[in-house]
Every structure is written in structure tokens, then in C-alpha cells.
Amino acid sequence: MTAPHSPRPSYLRDGIVLGAAVGLFGVTFGVLAVAAGLTTLQACAMSVLVFTGASQFALVGVVGSGGSVAAALASSLLLASRNGIYGLALHPHLKGTVARRLLGAQFIIDESTAMALGQREHRHAEPAFWVAGLSVFVFWNLGTLAGAVGGNALGDPNQWGLDAAFPAGFIVLMRPHIARRSGQIAALAGALIALVSIPLLPAGAPIVMGALGAAAALVVVGDEPVSAEEPS
Amino acid sequence: MSWWPIVALAVGAYAFKAIGLLAFDARPPSPRALRALRLLPPALLGALIVVQTVADGEALTVDARLAGVGVAALVAVTWRRAPFLVVLVVAAAVTAAVRAVG
Numbered sequence: 001m002t003a004p005h006s007p008r009p010s011y012l013r014d015g016i017v018l019g020a021a022v023g024l025f026g027v028t029f030g031v032l033a034v035a036a037g038l039t040t041l042q043a044c045a046m047s048v049l050v051f052t053g054a055s056q057f058a059l060v061g062v063v064g065s066g067g068s069v070a071a072a073l074a075s076s077l078l079l080a081s082r083n084g085i086y087g088l089a090l091h092p093h094l095k096g097t098v099a100r101r102l103l104g105a106q107f108i109i110d111e112s113t114a115m116a117l118g119q120r121e122h123r124h125a126e127p128a129f130w131v132a133g134l135s136v137f138v139f140w141n142l143g144t145l146a147g148a149v150g151g152n153a154l155g156d157p158n159q160w161g162l163d164a165a166f167p168a169g170f171i172v173l174m175r176p177h178i179a180r181r182s183g184q185i186a187a188l189a190g191a192l193i194a195l196v197s198i199p200l201l202p203a204g205a206p207i208v209m210g211a212l213g214a215a216a217a218l219v220v221v222g223d224e225p226v227s228a229e230e231p232s
Numbered sequence: 233m234s235w236w237p238i239v240a241l242a243v244g245a246y247a248f249k250a251i252g253l254l255a256f257d258a259r260p261p262s263p264r265a266l267r268a269l270r271l272l273p274p275a276l277l278g279a280l281i282v283v284q285t286v287a288d289g290e291a292l293t294v295d296a297r298l299a300g301v302g303v304a305a306l307v308a309v310t311w312r313r314a315p316f317l318v319v320l321v322v323a324a325a326v327t328a329a330v331r332a333v334g
Contacts, residue, residue, distance in 0.1 A: 010315065010316060013317070014316040014317065017316070017317055017320065021320070036233070037233050038233050042233065042235065042238060045238060046238050046241075046242070049238070049239075049242035049246075050238070050241050050242045050245050051245070052245050055241060055245055056241075059237060059238075059241055063233055063237070069233075069234075069237050072237070073237050073240055073241060073244075076241050076244075076245075077241065077244045077245070077248075080241070080244060080245040080248050081248050082248075083245065083248045083249045083252065084248035084249065084251055084252035085252060085272070085276060086249075086252060086276065087248070087249055087250070087251065087252020087253035087254075087255070088252045088253075088255060088256070088269065088272065089269065089272040089273055089276060090252075090253060091252075091253060091255070091256050091269075092269075094253060098254070098257075101253055101254065102250060102254075104253070105246065105249040105250040105253045105254075106246060106249065108249040108252070108253065110280060113276070114277060114280065117273035117276075117277065118277075158331075159328065159331065160324055160328050161296070161297075161300050161323065161324035161325060161326065161327030161328035161329075161331065162324055163284070163297060163327070164285070164296070164297040164300035164301050164304075164323045164324060164326075164327035165300075165320040165321075165323050165324040165327075166284055167280070167281045167282075167284035167285045167297070167301050167323070168300065168301050168304035168305070168308075168319050168320055168322070168323030168324075169316060169319065169320050169323075170277050170280055170281050170284070171281060171301070171304060171305050171308050171319065172308050172314070172316050172319050173277060173316075174273075174274060174277040174278070174281070175308065175312070177273050177274035177277065178274060182271055183271065183274040184274075186271040186272075186274040186275040186278070187274035187275065187277065187278035188278065189275060189278070190274065190275030190276060190277070190278035190279040191278035191279060191281065191282045193279065194278070194279035194280075194282040194283050195282050195286070195292075198282075198283065198286070198287045198290065198291070198292050199290060199291060199292050201290075202290060203287070203289055203290055206279060206282075206283050206287065207276065207279045207280055207283055209279070210275055210276060210278060210279020210280070210282075210283075211272060211275055211276055211279070212275070213271075213274075213275030213278060213279065214268045214269070214270075214271035214272045214274075214275040215268050216275075217271045217274075217275070218264075218267055218268050218271060
């Protein structure tokens, strides 16, 4: 979509800011991981190799509180399953060789997906994905190391309201998608499905279920012609 | 903790990411699926926003986040060109303030 006065792409700055904010939660993760009995090497390896925060917190949290590893692993994998849906949504944007995309796959997380999908112009989606993904990766891993080695000098990032900064940021990234009626219905349906699912389903599942909002919108709106204006 | 759960989670998490991204290489989506896919971003973002605002594990909770995200949403809606960073800071500041008071 080319708006009359299309704003300069801000994904570079936005991606770095987002990464830095996530990095503070990385410190928290490092602290919790070591407290739960992981070595520093294990905590850092997890942030490099798993690299999806909610799943990491889930595994370490359950293990730390004496829960069974198998149960913890199941809930962590369920949380990670939403990244598969993100992969589907990112498919039109991540181009190149299979090797390049297999590398990119590791960086598919909430923040990089939202940044890519939130770009008003299609050509900005891929660079926005890489900037946000790499930025979060670097900060998340530095944060994990700092927390595991040095403990938490910063306190709880939630005391600064940082946990609310992410959904607020995602509202901004949703704006280009709700210009059309079909997008509004999909957003509303996804939000409602997730809301109803939260108390009914295990953590992680509500976002996967929310994807059905796209199908619901298709049913309601019918076969609305696809125009070139579509932001994605 | 032993290494196996870490390795298992790493393999599983990566598998979800890669399979999702490459699924349509093997089998291109039908026109109808393609139309649904175009509506996937707003549906996913809507779900993500709700979960990060009112979920606490498997419980629905109303806490300071709702105030912060609510005010940020108002800013984002009324000031249509509000920069990303401004909306982030507004949400964090309101949430922190409500937490400090409550």
C-alpha cells in the first residue's frame, strides 16, 4: 500500500528498541534459569537454540518448582507451536534460498513476526523481520548471559510496565491490517477466540486458536475481492 | 537439570518454525486458503494482543496491563501517525504508574 505521504520506514529503530526491551526479560530468564538449577552454559544454550521466550520460561519455571520435566516439556512445546502459524503467515515475505529461509526460521518469534506483518509496504516486511529477529536474538542472549552470571541488578522489568509495552506495540503494527472490513473482522474474531480460549485451553493454544479468526472473517465477509492495496 | 529437555525443546521449537515457513513450498495454498492467509496477520495480532494483556498463565486477569494497553490503544487510534516508540512508552508508563499506586 502506498499512502499519499507514506512514512519513512522506521523498522530499523523500532526493531532495535523492541530487541532492547526483550533483552531485559532475557536478564530475568537468566536469573530464573540458574535459580532453577541450570548451569550458565545450559541457560545460554537454551536462549540460542530454543529462542522463544515463553517456552523457555515455561520449561524453567516448572522444573524450578519441582514439576515433572515431561509435563514441562509438553507445555513448552505447546507454547512454541504458535511459531508454526507465524511461519505460515510469514511465507509470502521470507524469500530466497531454502538455506536462507531455514536460517530465518530460527528467528520466527512474536516480535519479528509482528514487525514484518506490521509494515505498510510489502517490500519492507522482510528487512523488518530480519532486523527485529536479529535484534531480539542479540539482546535476548546478552540478557540471558548477564542474568545467569551477574544476577538481577535491574529488578523486575514488569515494575516498569514493560510487559504492557509489547501488546501496545502490536496494536501499532496491526493498524495497516484494519483499514479494511475483512481485516477488522479477522482482528476482532482472533481477539475474541483468544479471550474465550485463555481460561479453557493450556497457555499457548489461545494464539493458535486465534488464527481461526482469519477463517471466520472469510465466512462473514465472503469472497471480498483481493485488491492490490492489501498491506501484506 | 539434564540436557535432554533443552535439546528436545530446541528441536521441537525449531521444527514448528521451519515447518510453518516451508509448508507451502511442498503444497501451494489453494486460492481460498490464500484469501484466509491474507487475513491471518490481523487475526494473529488480535489474539496476541489479548493474550499479552489479560492472560496470566491459564487465567484471565484484569491488572495494570489493561490500563496501559487501553491508554496506548486510544493514543494509537486518535493519533493515527503515532510513532511505535511513543505508544510503547505510553503503555509502559501508564502500567508502571498503576502498579506503583495499586
